[in-house]
Amino acid sequence: MKRTIEHIPAIEVVSDELKNEALPLVIYYHGWETSKELALTPARKIAAKKIRVILPDAMYHGERRVKKKSMIPSFAFWSSIQHNLIEFDTIIDYYLKRDLILDDRIGVAGFSMGGMTTSGLLTKHPEIKVASILMGTPSYQGFIDRLLLAKRKYHVNVPDDLEDILFWTTRYDLNTQPETLAGRPLYFWHGTDDIKIPYSSSHDFYKQYKDTPSGRGMVYETGENKPHILTPDIMEHTAEFFSSHL
Numbered sequence: 001m002k003r004t005i006e007h008i009p010a011i012e013v014v015s016d017e018l019k020n021e022a023l024p025l026v027i028y029y030h031g032w033e034t035s036k037e038l039a040l041t042p043a044r045k046i047a048a049k050k051i052r053v054i055l056p057d058a059m060y061h062g063e064r065r066v067k068k069k070s071m072i073p074s075f076a077f078w079s080s081i082q083h084n085l086i087e088f089d090t091i092i093d094y095y096l097k098r099d100l101i102l103d104d105r106i107g108v109a110g111f112s113m114g115g116m117t118t119s120g121l122l123t124k125h126p127e128i129k130v131a132s133i134l135m136g137t138p139s140y141q142g143f144i145d146r147l148l149l150a151k152r153k154y155h156v157n158v159p160d161d162l163e164d165i166l167f168w169t170t171r172y173d174l175n176t177q178p179e180t181l182a183g184r185p186l187y188f189w190h191g192t193d194d195i196k197i198p199y200s201s202s203h204d205f206y207k208q209y210k211d212t213p214s215g216r217g218m219v220y221e222t223g224e225n226k227p228h229i230l231t232p233d234i235m236e237h238t239a240e241f242f243s244s245h246l
Contacts, residue, residue, distance in 0.1 A: 024050075025051070025052045026051055026108065027106075028054070035057055043055055058117075104129075106128055119140075122181055129185075131184065132238050139205065142175065178205070185245040186219070189237065191225075191228065194226070
């Protein structure tokens with residue numbers, strides 16, 4: 001069902017017979033230049049596990065799309081993530097006030113840009129019990145560094161002070177503060193042939209921290225020769241992960 005949560009257009013995915021009951025809640029964030037509607041298939045698989053799933057439109061996407069957003073590469077991208085981070089509490093509060101979250105069981109997931117939103121939220125919100133990052137990177141700085149490299153190599157139009165403009169990202173970079181993960185269950189999936197967000201940008205994080213107390217809850221699944229796209233089996237694996245841990 002469609003909802004407007006304060007100012008945020010969203011879709012709530014939940015079984016009809018359970019819609020008025022307190023349930024575990026997962027916020028699922030869509031990717032860049034898509035919309036909440038395009039995340040309905042993975043959301044339905046999670047909801048089938050007796051979980052309420054919320055699909056918000058990110059800023060500049062879906063019902064919030066604007067005709068003329070910034071043409072500076074990455075600026076609208078990071079602004080969308082920043083709005084997601086800011087609006088997380090608004091969505092959670094909406095459901096808490098209506099007593100629709102069972103035992104504070106809150107999860108977060110996302111694809112691509114949504115996966116990067118998820119990693120940022122994990123640095124500030126210990127109330128998140130379980131998370132999934134699907135073809136996103138926990139390294140905000142690494143993503144920015146690749147953009148700056150493209151500027152030098154391909155003469156991409158990027159402001160000289162981009163890093164200063166995006167200084168806030170340092171406070172949400174999971175790669176530089178892995179202790180904030182605090183052993184929580186975190187499911188990664190990433191394809192080795194992803195050309196948008198390189199496989200190494202998430203797998204290196206997993207390798208470095210998987211045997212630490214903070215990273216002991218991580219599970220990593222590799223999609224051999226898979227590009228930047230979700231397949232039904234990965235959607236099902238994600239749903240099973242939330243069913244088992246949330």
